[in-house]
Every structure is written in C-alpha cells, then in structure tokens.
Amino acid sequence: MSLEPIPHPIRALGLLSGGLDSTLAVKLLLDQGIEVECVNFHTGFCIQSHTGAMRNPKPGASPPRHDALFAAGNLGIRLHMVDIAEDYVRIVTNPKYGYGKNLNPCLDCKIFMVHKAMEMKESMGFHFLFTGEVLGQRPMSQRRDTLPKIDRESGAGGWLLRPLTALRMPPTEPEKRGWVDRSRLMGFSGRNRKPQMALAAQLGIREYPSPAGGCCFLTDENYARKLQDLWQFRGSREYTMDDILLLKAGRHLRPAPHFKLVIGRDEAENHFLSGFVAGRVLVRFRDMPGPVTLVEGTPSTDDLTLACRVAARFGKGRELSQVAMLLETNGQQEVREVTPMAAHEISQEWYV
Amino acid sequence: MKFPKSGMFDNLDSAQPDLDALCADRVVDARRLLCPMPIIKAEAAIREMQPHELLSVLSTDPGLVNDLPAWCRVNGHRFLGIKRMGRELTGWVVKGEGR
Numbered sequence: 506m507s508l509e510p511i512p513h514p515i516r517a518l519g520l521l522s523g524g525l526d527s528t529l530a531v532k533l534l535l536d537q538g539i540e541v542e543c544v545n546f547h548t549g550f551c552i553q554s555h556t557g558a559m560r561n562p563k564p565g566a567s568p569p570r571h572d573a574l575f576a577a578g579n580l581g582i583r584l585h586m587v588d589i590a591e592d593y594v595r596i597v598t599n600p601k602y603g604y605g606k607n608l609n610p611c612l613d614c615k616i617f618m619v620h621k622a623m624e625m626k627e628s629m630g631f632h633f634l635f636t637g638e639v640l641g642q643r644p645m646s647q648r649r650d651t652l653p654k655i656d657r658e659s660g661a662g663g664w665l666l667r668p669l670t671a672l673r674m675p676p677t678e679p680e681k682r683g684w685v686d687r688s689r690l691m692g693f694s695g696r697n698r699k700p701q702m703a704l705a706a707q708l709g710i711r712e713y714p715s716p717a718g719g720c721c722f723l724t725d726e727n728y729a730r731k732l733q734d735l736w737q738f739r740g741s742r743e744y745t746m747d748d749i750l751l752l753k754a755g756r757h758l759r760p761a762p763h764f765k766l767v768i769g770r771d772e773a774e775n776h777f778l779s780g781f782v783a784g785r786v787l788v789r790f791r792d793m794p795g796p797v798t799l800v801e802g803t804p805s806t807d808d809l810t811l812a813c814r815v816a817a818r819f820g821k822g823r824e825l826s827q828v829a830m831l832l833e834t835n836g837q838q839e840v841r842e843v844t845p846m847a848a849h850e851i852s853q854e855w856y857v
Numbered sequence: 858m859k860f861p862k863s864g865m866f867d868n869l870d871s872a873q874p875d876l877d878a879l880c881a882d883r884v885v886d887a888r889r890l891l892c893p894m895p896i897i898k899a900e901a902a903i904r905e906m907q908p909h910e911l912l913s914v915l916s917t918d919p920g921l922v923n924d925l926p927a928w929c930r931v932n933g934h935r936f937l938g939i940k941r942m943g944r945e946l947t948g949w950v951v952k953g954e955g956r
Contacts, residue, residue, distance in 0.1 A: 547893055559891070562919065570923035571893050577931040584931050588897045750891065776917070776944060780889035 514540040515684045517666075518631040520622055521545050521584060522720050523572025525701050525713045526637030526669055531580050532708050533668040534635060537686055542583040544625060545573035546618050549590035549749050550597070550722040559754050561771040572714050579712065589621060590746060597723065598742040602645075607729035609721060611645040612654070619659035626664070633679040635666040639701075640673050640694040669693045669701070722753065731757055734857045738762050738802075747781055751799070754778060757857040758815065764802030765857070766812055768819050782833060788816045791829040791840055795820025810841060817845035876940045879949055881913035882906060888945065892920040896928050899950070903934065906952045911937075914948040921946050929953075 517534055521527045521543035534541050562568070577584035596617050600610030615638075622634050638647050645651065652674065656665050663678040666685060671677070672692030679685045693700050705713065722728040731752045736742045738759070754774050755767040769775035775797035779787060786800040786809060798816035800809065813830035822828040823845045832839045885902045887895035895916040903912055914925060922939055925948040929936035933953035940947045 545893070547897060551893070568922040569892060569918075569920040571896065571920065571927070574893075574896070574924055574927040574931065578927045582931065584928075586893055586897050586900055586928075588894070753891075773944075777889065 509682060511683055512632060514538075515679070516540045516542070516631045517633050517635055517679075518622060518626050518629070519543045519635045520618060520637070521573045521576060522637070523574070523576040523714065524637070524720065525698070525705060525710075526639060526642075527573075528576045528580065528637070528710060528713055529701055529704055529708070530635055530637040530668045531576075531582060532710060533690060534685070535580065535582070536708070537689060539685070541580075542585065542631070543573070543577060544585040544587055544622055545571075546621065547586065547588045547590060548593045548596075548614070548721070549746055550593075552720050552722055552725075559774050559777045561773045576713070579710075585625070587621070587625075589617075593617070594744065597744075605645045605724065607724055607726055608732055609645070609723040609729075611643060612651055614721075615646045615655050616658045619655055619661050619665060623659055623661050623664070632684060633664045633666055633677070634661055635668055637669055638667045640667075640670040642694075642696055666690075722749075728752060731857050734759065734765075738765070751778075751781055751801075755799075756819070758851070758855040759857050760811060760815070760852075760855050761808065764800055764804040764808050764812070766815055767799040767801065768816060769796040769798070785834070786812070787833040788813055789831050789833075790817070790820050790822060791831040793820065793822050793828075795822065810843060811846075813841050813843040814846040815851060817843055818848065818851060820845075874937050874949075876938050876947075876949055879911060879913070879937070881949070882910040883912050885912065885914045887914060887916045887918070889917055892918050892924060894918075895921055896924050899925070899928065900932075903950070903952050908952050908954045910952050912950045912952065914950070916946050916948065917944050919946070921948055925950065 517539050519531055519541060531541050531543065573584060596610055596613050600613040602612040605611050626634050640647060640649060640652065656662055666677045666679055667674060669691045670693050671687060671690035673694055676687060680687045735748060751767055754777055755769050757765060757767055759765045767778060769778045778797045778799050781799060788798040788800060796816060796819045798812065800812045804812060809832060817823060817828050817830060826844060827842050828845060830841050830843055832841060883902050883906055885898045887898045895914055895918055899912060899914045906912060926936040929950055935951040935953060937949035937951060
C-alpha cells in the first residue's frame with residue numbers, strides 16, 4: 506500500500522448504463538464511502554426507449570424511461586449525460602478491432618468510451634474510473650485478453666477499476682493506494698447472471714432492466730442489415746444522425762438500388778417519419794388515413810409512381826382500383842392517381 | 858415579456874404552479890428527437906443558465922414524462938411539471954443551486 510495520504514473524499518467516476526452490472530458496481534463503491542458520479546454516453550445507437558417512443562404505446566403500457574437516469578435516481582448519484590454521437594461515427598465506420606456478430610464494434614466502443622471518461626476524470630477531478638464489466642461476460646470486449654487492452658488503449662492504465670470482477674484481475678491503483686478495500690469487491694466471471702442477481706437482492710436493489718438485454722442497435726441483426734444496405738447503396742460508410750434514426754422506424758423496402766421507401770407502421774411512426782421530409786419525398790393518401798412513406802435516394806418520376814403504388818398497398822385503400830396519393834417535396838405538393846400494388850407484385854427481395 | 862419574472866422560483870412553495878402562466882428564461886426545442894436527446898439538450902442549456910432560472914423543454918418523446926423528473930432529481934433541479942398538447946409535451950424545470 507502507498508504511504509501517500511488518502512484523499513477525502515475519494516471521488517470516482519463510473520460508466521453507467523443503468524443495467525444490473527453497472528448499478529451493482531456503483532453500489533459496491535458507495536457502500537465503501539466513496540463519492541460516486543457517473544456518465545452515460547449517447548452514441549446514437551443506444552437502445553433505450555427509442556422504439557417505444559416511435560410506435561403507438563401498447564394499452565396500459567408505462568411511458569418509456571431512460572435506464573441510467575432511473576438507476577442514478579435510485580442510487581442517489583449525479584449522472585452526466587454526454588452526446589458522443591458525432592465522434593462515434595469513426596468507431597462504427599472504421600473499427601480497429603472489427604465488428605462482432607453484426608455491426609457492433611464492441612471493443613473499439615469500450616476503448617473510446619473509457620477514453621472519453623478518462624478525459625472527464627482529469628478535467629473534473631475524479632480520482633479513478635470504474636465500470637460494471639465482468640470478465641468473460643461478453644464475447645468481444647470482456648475477455649481476459651481484451652480487458653487489459655481497454656486499459657492500455659484508452660489511456661486509463663491502472664486507474665480503471667472493475668468492482669464486480671476485481672478479484673480476478675491484478676490490483677488497480679485505487680486498490681494499491683488503499684482508496685478502495687479490495688476485500689469488499691467481487692470476483693464474478695462468465696455469462697451466468699445469478700451471482701449478480703443474488704448480490705442485488707443482498708444490497709436491496711430490486712428494480713433493474715432485464716439482465717443481458719443488450720443496449721446497442723448495432724448488435725441487432727435487422728438494424729445492422731439496414732445500415733449495411735444504406736452503406737452499400739450510398740457507396741460510402743458515412744451516416745448522419747437522421748439516417749440512423751430513420752433506420753429504427755418503419756418498413757424499409759428498396760425496389761431499386763437508387764431509391765428506398767420507409768413506410769410507417771402506425772400513427773405514431775407516421776408522425777415521426779413526417780419530421781424527416783427534408784431532402785426526401787413524402788407520400789401519403791390524400792383522402793383517407795394510411796401510412797406516411799418517405800422516399801430516399803434519387804427516384805425518377807416513374808419510381809415515384811411505383812412508390813405511390815407500394816405505399817397505397819399498406820393503406821386502407823389497398824383494394825380500390827384507384828387512389829389519390831399526395832407527394833410532398835421541398836414544400837411542393839403533387840397528386841398522383843394510382844392503382845395500389847397487389848401483394849404479389851411486391852417482391853420479398855425489396856424488404857431490407 | 859416574462860411571467861413570472863426570472864429568479865422568482867427560489868420563493869415558490871411546494872404547491873404545483875400554474876404551468877399555463879409560466880414564461881421560460883430558456884426554451885429547448887427537442888421535438889422529434891428521441892431519448893435521451895431531449896435530456897442531453899436540456900443539460901446543455903441549463904449549464905448556461907443561472908440558479909432559479911426557468912427552463913422549458915419541448916418534446917415529442919413520451920419518455921420525457923419519466924426522464925425529466927428523474928434528471929431533475931439526480932441533478933438537483935426543481936421539476937415543476939409537464940403539460941401535454943396532443944403529441945407534444947412541455948416540461949418545466951427550475952435550475953438548482955450550484956449545478
């Protein structure tokens with residue numbers, strides 16, 4: 506142990522997702538009398554309540570909530586919410602350590618987040634960082650060979666403590682200096698969440714999101730497929746915040762390489778999509794309720810007629826011989842009378 | 858013209874204020890943004906405000922109903938309430954001391 510005087514209070518900054526592991530990590534340190542604040546990073550791909558916020562709520566469902574805010578409220582700690590979406594583009598488009606099963610650059614992501622947290626630690630006067638990582642729990646970023654890589658490449662070195670798995674790792678600086686009592690930390694490992702759930706019960710933590718629920722759209726197969734499609738047909742691995750939001754909503758159909766349709770599935774989604782008309786063509790029924798459809802890309806006038814016919818297929822007028830569809834672009838409106846497309850005319854290959 | 862005037866919220870009692878009578882010192886328009894962007898924008902705005910000033914947050918994200926009071930609780934701000942107009946929500950927050 507170091508002979509340096511122990512600072513008081515000892516201040517730690519944690520990465521909090523609001524899931525069970527990061528919540529437990531906070532609680533273990535709070536119980537040692539350490540002053541804890543946390544940060545929650547927004548990458549643009551975070552699964553919080555996005556889907557719930559876009560779709561019509563199920564009858565009786567509670568409004569969606571942000572897990573980290575909810576956890577911070579229960580823990581009585583301050584939470585810094587930081588938007589890193591702009592910088593995160595290079596992590597998603599060009600990850601040094603590649604992708605996981607889908608388009609999830611988990612190792613690069615964790616290095617990036619710890620690096621950002623390290624900058625906050627320095628500028629805000631925290632003594633060390635911590636995360637809720639558990640050795641062996643995630644196949645890419647929580648392996649015995651990748652955890653030290655995170656420490657090294659993020660610049661955190663020995664200043665990153667993992668309270669849930671600390672007993673399986675070499676002591677970190679806050680442990681060596683006597684700031685944290687190592688004997689009161691855990692040695693969890695592997696994918697089994699039962700030890701964490703038992704600890705939660707012991708510590709009086711009763712409300713937490715479903716363990717291992719995942720927190721990133723990039724791990725989602727359907728979402729990753731849509732992002733791949735966007736990159737492939739745009740010819741570059743770039744994206745805007747509008748792009749990644751739109752990939753979360755609606756049915757996506759690509760009848761041809763140069764244009765794509767995004768079709769709302771309920772009233773709430775229609776409302777959401779109608780906010781993205783800039784740079785796109787919005788198609789809706791003129792005289793009856795039905796989906797809002799966005800047309801992205803460089804459609805010809807014939808393509809727009811096809812888009813109207815496809816959009817009409819998903820509305821109540823699908824059985825009519827002719828329907829009036831309203832097209833809006835750059836503040837201009839146009840009406841086209843079209844025959845709704847028959848179900849068999851819509852190729853399954855169009856679905857992204 | 859602001860009503861009530863800026864700085865009056867340090868003297869409010871715990872009774873629910875009349876949200877229709879409020880006029881914000883700062884307005885965050887987060888309509889069509891999804892969770893957590895309304896809160897992130899609110900956080901950026903309130904950082905530039907003085908204690909006791911009034912912030913209003915416009916949002917179409919139904920999660921604001923849970924997130925805004927939770928954010929106030931963890932950051933020491935005072936949550937006054939949320940008013941719903943169709944799909945749009947307006948939340949009201951008084952900035953706390955020392956944040």
